Amino acid sequence: GQQVMQIPQYQHVQEGEDFTTYCNSSTTLSNIQWYKQRPGGHPVFLIQLVKSGEVKKQKRLTFQFGEAKKNSSLHITATQTTDVGTYFCAGRFYGGATNKLIFGTGTLLAVQP
Amino acid sequence: NAGVTQTPKFQVLKTGQSMTLQCAQDMNHEYMSWYRQDPGMGLRLIHYSVGAGITDQGEVPNGYNVSRSTTEDFPLRLLSAAPSQTSVYFCASSLGPMDTEAFFGQGTRLTVV
Numbered sequence: 001g002q003q004v005m006q007i008p009q010y011q012h013v014q015e016g017e018d019f020t021t022y023c024n025s026s027t028t029l030s031n032i033q034w035y036k037q038r039p040g041g042h043p044v045f046l047i048q049l050v051k052s053g054e055v056k057k058q059k060r061l062t063f064q065f066g067e068a069k070k071n072s073s074l075h076i077t078a079t080q081t082t083d084v085g086t087y088f089c090a091g092r093f094y095g096g097a098t099n100k101l102i103f104g105t106g107t108l109l110a111v112q113p
Numbered sequence: 114n115a116g117v118t119q120t121p122k123f124q125v126l127k128t129g130q131s132m133t134l135q136c137a138q139d140m141n142h143e144y145m146s147w148y149r150q151d152p153g154m155g156l157r158l159i160h161y162s163v164g165a166g167i168t169d170q171g172e173v174p175n176g177y178n179v180s181r182s183t184t185e186d187f188p189l190r191l192l193s194a195a196p197s198q199t200s201v202y203f204c205a206s207s208l209g210p211m212d213t214e215a216f217f218g219q220g221t222r223l224t225v226v
Contacts, residue, residue, distance in 0.1 A: 033215075043156065043203070045214035045215065090215075099144070101146065101215060103155045103157070105153065105155035106155045
């Protein structure tokens with residue numbers, strides 16, 4: 001079945017350090033989305049990537065979609081305590097599975113002041 | 114604008130009891146889905162619907178039923194609760210199945226004893 005793997009599961013950084021989480025699929029994705037979930041909260045949409053090799057930026061966050069549309073990454077430059085939370089990627093697959101939004105296992109980011 | 118509303122927020126059930134988790138959205142979204150979130154497992158898709166009268170299974174449908182009689186409501190039924198169904202449940206909606214962000218409810222924390 002369609003699966004989306006995400007690493008690392010947990011990352012602890014000092015405030016000001018950079019952070020990256022990676023998302024991988026065994027099959028080609030139609031598109032990929034990224035969400036952030038604050039502790040005790042619900043997932044909130046960050047961005048969607050659709051095109052092969054696409055790169056999008058939101059302030060200190062940089063999102064990439066691989067050339068083969070099988071992997072993606074989220075990079076945060078100079079982390080702040082407000083970045084704390086779990087980051088999820090979520091992918092849609094081609095064919096009949098495009099109606100399903102399949103989430104990765106998430107990366108929990110802890111930022112020490 | 115209420116968005117996606119889930120009730121109840123917390124629930125404790127005894128093994129074998131039945132209950133319905135409610136989900137309602139006021140954004141006229143066609144696409145709705147249910148996820149469960151467990152530590153280290155990310156968000157796993159239980160059931161989803163692409164419109165009133167249409168539902169389909171996700172990754173982990175066993176033990177759960179759904180129906181979609183109106184655009185606004187998408188209840189999730191547990192017919193005979195089991196301890197393995199202890200989890201946080203999220204309902205999500207989006208304008209359509211493709212290329213649109215998912216809006217999540219606040220979640221229901223369910224404990225089955």
